[in-house]
Amino acid sequence: MKSLRVKYRIWVELDEARKETPPAAGRRKKETQGFIVGLGVARLLSAIKETRSLTLAAKKIGYSYKYAWDRTQKIKERLGEPAVETEKGGKGGGGHMTLTTAGDKILHEYQAWDEFLRKCMARKEEILASGILDKNT
Structure with missing residues (x-):
């Protein structure tokens, strides 16, 4: 094998209920209006935190500027507050983008769960053998 x-x-x-959206191109898709961040958006927020630039962050992860901007706006729309904030530069430029407290919290929550699950998967046999979890549930 x-x-x-x-x-x-x-x-x-x-924390909202999921709803089904109409099928698109013969495919059923479940989406929630409450979706905030998955792997792609987490990578975007992390890159914004690192580069302090939406342009550089988008390039770093292979997104177009518009797509990256739209993601930040979708978070703001769904969360009711922005995950990023911008500061315009002066005459010579120099503006930057940073994560808000909400953006930091979202990114931290995603990264913490991702790390936890990776560690659990790496130690699956040890966890199961320990008896901490019931294998039948």
Whole structure:
């Protein structure tokens, strides 16, 4: 048998009920209006934190500027407050973008759960053997 690996996806969302959106191109898609951040947006927020620039952050992770900007606006729309804030530069430029307290919290929450799950997956056999978890649940 070929080797297999387990993969997973996590995301942060508002505590709201999921709703089904109409099928698009013959595919059923479940989406929640409460979705805030998944892997892509977490990478974007992390790159913004590192580069202090939406342009540089978008380039770093392979997003267009418009797509990256739209993601930040979607977070603001759903969260009710911005995840990023901008400061315009003077005559010679120099403006920058930083994460707000809410943006930092969202990124931290995503990264903390991602790290936790990675550690659990790496130690799966040890965790199961310890009896901490019931294998049947």
